[in-house]
Amino acid sequence: MIVRVFILMTICGLLSCLPFCSNPDYVHIPDPLFRQYCLEQFDSDQDGRISYEEAADAEVIVCSHRGICSLEGIQYFTSLKVLECNENQLTSIDLSGNTQLERLSCRDNKLTSLELRGNKELVHLICGKNQLRTLDLKTNVNLEYLLCAMNRLESLDISHCRNLVFLWCWKNNLQVLYLEGNPQLKTLNCTRNYLKKLDINTNRNLHFVDCSQNPYLKELYTAKRQKFIEMKKDDHTELHTAG
Template identity: 25%
Template sequence: MFAIWVLLIYLHFARSCPSECECETDFDYEDGVLVNCENLGLDTIPFDMPSHVSTLYLSYNRLRSMEGLQYYNNLRALELQQNEISEIDATVLQSLPYLKILVLSENEIERLPARLFRGLQHLEWVDLRSNKIGYISDQAFYKANNINYLNLVDNELTGFSDGTFLPLTNHNLWLVLNNNSLTELPSDIAKMEGIQYLSISNNKLKYISPQSLLSNRNLRTLDISNNKISYLHQGTFSGISLHKLEVSGNPWQCDCYLEWLRQYLLTKQVDHTLTCSAPSELRGIKITAIPQPLVCVVPVIAAPEPEIKVIEHKNISIECLVTGDPTPTVSWFKDGDPLEPQANRYTEIVGTHHKLVFRSVMYTDEGIYTCTADNNRDKPSNSTIQLSVLYAPKIVNSYKWSPAGSNDASDTLNDVTLACDVVSNPPLSRPILWFKENRELYGAEEGIKISQTGTGSILYLRNSPNSDNSGDFQCVASNPLGQTVEHFTVTHNDILMVRSSAPGPKRTAGTYHHHITPILLVLLGILMT
């Protein structure tokens, strides 16, 4: 009787199994049939399979679509690895209500749309590795709460929307996200109490928030190897009983900031791969093999010269000697503001010597420079250097002004004001001098007044029928490094009241000193009469 039963089953399979495939009893699922159609060069789903097929192997073919699978709603396991499928057909999937295992690795899939797995209450295993997935809807796993293995390795993922993984509530969940371009842990991880295995190796993580894993009481294995993480905040693993910690391939800075982790790994006896990258004396040593507590050395800065004086257009460098462990990052500031790129200066580092180099220093480079060293282990250290640039006087603002008059008052004469604003280091050797056609003016001449201001000098020319102050005038400023001259020409048109508006002051480019308004100049002139 048994032999007849076996023969009937054989005849049934022989009659309904596609000729190019292999069919056999599926011992994993009662009354099921396993159909193996792998590596046959198929470009369509076979249509003549047993209707009660439970396991279907279609890997290593040329399938571009899942069309046809909806007719085999008894499927429990479906493997479609290494085909040419670019889109997962949600309609097809949702016609497979008993599906437990779905393998779609090594295809061309680019996105997982919303509610893709809706209705698949039995789905446990999803393998989507080695596709081109760059987008996952935050509703993709809607009502797919029974998934306990999700593999998204080797895709094009850069991040996830909040809520994407929250439907995955299985308490034995394995989430594998290796070989993507993630810069941080998915925010949902902090709320997923059931996750047991989390692997996010070979990404671009630099930092893990200490709150990221606080709710993961069930987490036993964490793999963050081959990222760019150099330290973890104390308390990152609070309340977690890790069994295995894979962290190799990260630039671990074994100092006081990792002492808590050394103690955690020793106390909990965690199997781990944490090997120090720095400091140099600990490079290559497993952190739990270090017998003494780990310490930090806060940055120390020494400025060999707190004040530097240099003549303009000379080459000069400002130097800070910086030490610290880990090696500090050095930043430069001028008068409290970060240094902006400038053609005539650049930074140079030789060992612990950090230099700010000036080629042909300019008087505008003068100021208080600060070098700041920070290694994220304590407050940054600072050192200041006063740079004093010595230069011959520079006239930074000069102008000629006469008040407005009426067009028909040509027989009335205007007063004219000439002004020079000067910067100088060292200070001027003497007050600014005024000359008319190379003859020095003292302010006692008829119709002439001279006033020295905090930033320069003003020459008032009072014109009358008896004193015509037209001509060429010079403003001369000097210090031990040289002198500078500004030339003015006062014409009869300046003196005669023939304009309805005054000309604007003449300014030199880049001036930063105070500008005295023409109204104020007139008031000063009246007070001096």
């Protein structure tokens, strides 16, 4: 009798998971906390499930401070333009399927992987205070604002981000930072890295620069008539002007 009751309870438990696990008409969202958020915000017919139509209608997700470990299922939110998922327990995010995304803030997580190769419309990115060692921005050609401070980045290629205006990449492990492809750049904070050389000669719109606390930075190159509103550098960093 006990065995039969146990089997019956097991079957009931499995059946209760079917709306989320095997129903082809509904989005599979395995993380219970992210699923609960989606049900609260997007379950328009209140059937306890998120249909593909409901997911496709959503343009904004703000799910910060919820203890979420996975955003699996977010790829079906194909109209998503804004995502804020700060201060969760995320270790990886893949947004390659969210091609309409314009703004992303995922700071204060545990990210070691951030996939943005499908996000050509991305303009605003905040991914600070994570554990990222690499950040691929080659396809994010419309990016204007980038805050990637307090990670573990050893290199940062922003040469394809020609519209970039704001860059905060302080407190990483950067040894090289190339800015030749960023003519619109106005604000740069690259303090607390391991840069050996910094050339901002071609960044004629750059007005705010902080490259202090780079113990190996010996040479800083600027344009001859370049005017800075604020410039911070270490005493051991020699300033060179050209042009």
